[in-house]
Amino acid sequence: MLGILLGLGVLMVLAYLGWSIVWVAPIAAGVVAICGGLDWLNTYTHTYMGGFCAFAKVWFPIFMLGAIFGKLMEMSGMASAIAKLIAQTLGQKRAILGVVLACAAPTTTQPTPKATSLKATMPFKQKLSAAVKLPNYFVIYWWLAPYGGDS
Numbered sequence: 826m827l828g829i830l831l832g833l834g835v836l837m838v839l840a841y842l843g844w845s846i847v848w849v850a851p852i853a854a855g856v857v858a859i860c861g862g863l864d865w866l867n868t869y870t871h872t873y874m875g876g877f878c879a880f881a882k883v884w885f886p887i888f889m890l891g892a893i894f895g896k897l898m899e900m901s902g903m904a905s906a907i908a909k910l911i912a913q914t915l916g917q918k919r920a921i922l923g924v925v926l927a928c929a930a931p932t933t934t935q936p937t938p939k940a941t942s943l944k945a946t947m948p949f950k951q952k953l954s955a956a957v958k959l960p961n962y963f964v965i966y967w968w969l970a971p972y973g974g975d976s
Contacts, residue, residue, distance in 0.1 A: 828860025899948035908952035917957040924950055
């Protein structure tokens with residue numbers, strides 16, 4: 826149990842420091858394996874990578890389409906226009922509500938909220954954060970705003 830908590834702590838601290846999840850997740854998994862008395866290499870190559878590959882195989886098309894949708898929203902200027910309208914309407918005090926509203930339509934029209942909550946709604950979050958003058962690191966926490974649970 827201590828290994829799991831320590832691994833979670835490592836994951837949170839490194840993610841907060843801005844490290845990429847591509848590097849943080851294997852490091853945290855290694856901490857859990859070492860603290861649990863498991864063989865690190867065997868755990869990494871079989872357990873961790875087996876689970877990661879299964880997850881990536883199933884969810885890759887959804888994440889890719891979400892990323893394409895988000896890039897189209899950003900390049901077309903629609904994300905900026907929606908963010909400015911919501912920022913002017915709701916103001917700085919209700920920025921989180923603005924993010925939820927801006928992400929509601931794309932989130933509910935996707936086959937799964939995972940695609941939009943991670944990538945497709947990021948342009949909305951970045952533009953709205955800039956419009957209401959919130960720090961950039963706050964955007965990290967906003968990916969949870971439209972993610973009210975899914976399948």
